[in-house]
Amino acid sequence: DVKVTQSSRYLVKRTGEKVFLECVQDMDHENMFWYRQDPGLGLRLIYFSYDVKMKEKGDIPEGYSVSREKKERFSLILESASTNQTSMYLCASRVSSGANVLTFGAGSRLTVL
Amino acid sequence: EDQVTQSPEALRLQEGESSSLNCSYTVSGLRGLFWYRQDPGKGPEFLFTLYSAGEEKEKERLKATLTKKESFLHITAPKPEDSATYLCAVQGTYKYIFGTGTRLKVLA
Numbered sequence: 001d002v003k004v005t006q007s008s009r010y011l012v013k014r015t016g017e018k019v020f021l022e023c024v025q026d027m028d029h030e031n032m033f034w035y036r037q038d039p040g041l042g043l044r045l046i047y048f049s050y051d052v053k054m055k056e057k058g059d060i061p062e063g064y065s066v067s068r069e070k071k072e073r074f075s076l077i078l079e080s081a082s083t084n085q086t087s088m089y090l091c092a093s094r095v096s097s098g099a100n101v102l103t104f105g106a107g108s109r110l111t112v113l
Numbered sequence: 114e115d116q117v118t119q120s121p122e123a124l125r126l127q128e129g130e131s132s133s134l135n136c137s138y139t140v141s142g143l144r145g146l147f148w149y150r151q152d153p154g155k156g157p158e159f160l161f162t163l164y165s166a167g168e169e170k171e172k173e174r175l176k177a178t179l180t181k182k183e184s185f186l187h188i189t190a191p192k193p194e195d196s197a198t199y200l201c202a203v204q205g206t207y208k209y210i211f212g213t214g215t216r217l218k219v220l221a
Binding site (some may be wrong): 006088103109 | 117142145147149154155156157158159162184202208209211212213214
């Protein structure tokens with residue numbers, strides 16, 4: 001089975017801190033995604049990457065950046081965390097052709113104080 | 114505008130009481146409709162993919178169906194362990210549009 005691993009399950013940060021959320025997948029998937037999930041708003045796409053060093057803005061990229069230096073790793077960066085970035089962050093991956101199922105990680109719950 | 118609406122928002126069932134969850138969608142060029150299960154504090158877990166109207170998929174007590182405007186997730190004789198949030202999503206090009214989910218609680 002495809003495994004998507006988010007190394008940090010729970011984080012508590014201060015306003016203004018730089019935050020790194022890491023995501024690693026082990027099945028050679030080309031495409032990787034970062035979502036945030038908030039009650040009543042569903043999953044909203046922050047950024048996605050269709051290949052190494054490639055990235056595209058999603059629906060809510062403001063305040064975030066991403067890095068994909070290796071195929072298996074996709075990082076989400078909050079340059080200066082703010083309280084409105086308190087959320088559940090979900091990483092997902094998929095192959096670029098054939099089955100289009102998104103496989104999700106377990107999530108990273110970020111609280112910004 | 115592409116949109117996914119799930120109903121009801123929350124559902125409480127007695128163990129063994131069958132019911133259905135609804136996912137209504139509007140999307141230009143449906144490439145796939147997906148159902149996920151999400152337990153509290155965890156990531157969504159894939160259940161089904163449906164690609165065309167009339168298609169049906171089954172897994173244990175769950176059955177998903179698809180029409181041109183909506184999908185249903187039928188739960189037959191549910192058990193307490195079926196309690197979770199069920200998410201529906203449709204696929205555009207690269208992007209997926211997610212509903213806000215139905216929170217299901219099955220009481221013993």
